[in-house]
Amino acid sequence: MKGANTLWVPGTDHAGIATQIVVERQLEQQKISRHDLGRKNFVARVWEWKEQSGSTITQQMRRLGASVDWGHEYFTMDDKLSGVVTDTFVQLYEQGLIYRGKRLVSWDPVLKSAVSDLEVESEEEDGFLWHIRYPLSDGSGSLVVATTRPRSRPRMTPTTTQWVCATACR
Numbered sequence: 001m002k003g004a005n006t007l008w009v010p011g012t013d014h015a016g017i018a019t020q021i022v023v024e025r026q027l028e029q030q031k032i033s034r035h036d037l038g039r040k041n042f043v044a045r046v047w048e049w050k051e052q053s054g055s056t057i058t059q060q061m062r063r064l065g066a067s068v069d070w071g072h073e074y075f076t077m078d079d080k081l082s083g084v085v086t087d088t089f090v091q092l093y094e095q096g097l098i099y100r101g102k103r104l105v106s107w108d109p110v111l112k113s114a115v116s117d118l119e120v121e122s123e124e125e126d127g128f129l130w131h132i133r134y135p136l137s138d139g140s141g142s143l144v145v146a147t148t149r150p151r152s153r154p155r156m157t158p159t160t161t162q163w164v165c166a167t168a169c170r
Contacts, residue, residue: 047077
């Protein structure tokens with residue numbers, strides 16, 4: 001560090017979704033679900049796992065001789081740090097430096113949670129794009145809706161057709 005006084009603050013990330021998957025697999029072996037435990041007890045299990053797994057990372061750092069101040073060690077789920085992270089994201093949003101956008105989210109129906117793109121195994125497959133023509137209720141034309149899942153197409157009535165056209169045709 002070129003002789004400058006520095007402070008290396010050690011810390012570990014909770015890796016939320018990955019951690020949840022690991023803990024749920026452990027529970028699955030015991031024929032228990034996180035829902036059986038309830039939120040409070042499930043979070044306690046996550047903390048137990050963190051103590052076992054998280055210490056592996058810091059033990060490796062110690063064996064490598066990392067010159068850190070262990071008295072300042074943090075974990076992302078610590079109350080103090082979690083609040084700072086939330087405050088920082090709010091501040092960045094208010095300053096226009098980050099934004100919330102509408103985008104595709106991968107949903108895991110088993111976890112009942114969004115999952116990271118890194119945890120999704122994508123698979124390309126040939127498909128077909130169906131174009132379904134719905135007549136407008138006033139008889140003035142039609143609205144064409146394209147879908148790859150015609151079985152989930154909405155049942156149209158004059159009222160819903162007007163609403164779809166009013167929102168889709170803007």
